[in-house]
Amino acid sequence: MAKRSSTQESVALAFELLKRIPRHRKVTASELRNQLESIGITRDIRTIQRNLETLCEHFNITRDERSKPYGYSWNKCGEGLAMPNLSSHEALLLSMAEDYLANLLPSNVMASLDGFFSEARYKLNPHCDNSKDRNWLKKVRVVSETQPLLPPKLDSEVLKAVSGALYNDRLLNVEYHNARQQTRTALVMPLGLAQQGCRMYLVCRFDGYDNERALALHRITKAVVSSFSFERPKDFRLSQYDADGRFGFGEGDKCKIVFCITKPAGYHLLETPLAENQTVEEFDEHYSISATVIDSLRLKMWVRGFGDDIWNVSYGK
Structure with a gap:
């Protein structure tokens, strides 16, 4: 039985290596080892090299020995393994x-x-x-609606641990600092990962609590995946968390916002409404607009951004 298991592992390793050998560039044994480790397959460099030597004997794979470390690639006339001819x-x-x-x-x-x-x-x-x-690719681009900011630096090992724990539903030990630069440690239940502009956030539940919080990923200085798994809360949905305005520093409460806005500043709201129930009353120099939206800090900041172009703002139930 042990022999059969060993054979299966050898075949699986060979298959994973074959999938990762490119056709149009060379890859080293160290690069392949790192790729395998990222999917949970750990082998020493010598084992990888021995397997690559065997694969070169049985498949149309070439080894470039002109310099070390050696590079491996499919022969130009080879078709590779399970690699589609992309349109x-x-x-x-x-x-x-x-x-x-x-x-x-x-x-x-x-x-x-x-x-x-x-x-x-x-x-x-x-x-x-x-x-x-x-x-x-030179003719298309995604552009920002706000002042562009450089993304914060992310620790690659932290991102790897967070995504691994999230993918496998494992508890996560984190060390992070808040906006006040206070360092904290916690055991969290990772529930979602979201990108907001140039920042990424981990939505999680802290051990002992039943509410969700969002931790800025760049503020996590250390993350260790626990060996303990957890069952995802049946009442949590990342899409609903977003719809409730939680990434905009809201609590999911809705409000009816009413305001007056100059026509030059508010015309875009006729094309891109605040909500399905938005109403607009047009006057000579301005619009009077009302809509039901999520009450949040982001909403208040959005309103303040119009300066003197917006007035008579009210937030009702």
Whole structure:
């Protein structure tokens, strides 16, 4: 039985290695070991090297021995393993999605997609004969509605631990500092990960409490995945947490906001309403607008941003 288990592990290791050997660039044994560790497969470097040597003998894989560390890749005439021939549109989509997904998907999932992203980058690289596809990335861009800010620095090990605990429903020991620079430690139940602008937040429940809090990921200085699992609360939904305005420093309470706003400042609200029940009354120089929205600090800050262009503001039930 032990022999059978060992054989299965060897086959699984070989399969994972084959999936991660690229066609259009070289990868080292150390890089492959790091990729395997990100999905929970831990092997020493010598074991990886021995397996790569065996794979080179049985598959169309080349080993570049011109310099160390050696690089491995599929032979140019080889088809690789389970790697689709991406269409131009698929390559464009993956290239645009890679940066956006990098901090939203668990690290082990991102590692498993590395081959697809590499294939997309190759298909769009300057040496490929597809200038229209390559130039498309220069023609599209996501732009910010607010003053652009540089993203805070994230500890890669913290992100790896947080995403791993979230993915596997494991309790998480964290050390973090709050806005007052006070250092705290806590055992938390990770429930969701959200990106708001350039910041990322971990939505969690602290041990001993039944309410949710959002911790800024860049303020977590240390995170250790516990060996204890937990059952996700049946009454929690990340989409509802967001809809309740919790990322805007609200508590889910709704209010009816009524205000007057100059036409130049408020015209966009006719195109992008505050809510489905928004009403607008037009006057010569301004609009009178009312809508039912989530009451939050973000709402108040949004109103203050209009300065003298907005007046007679009231928040009712």
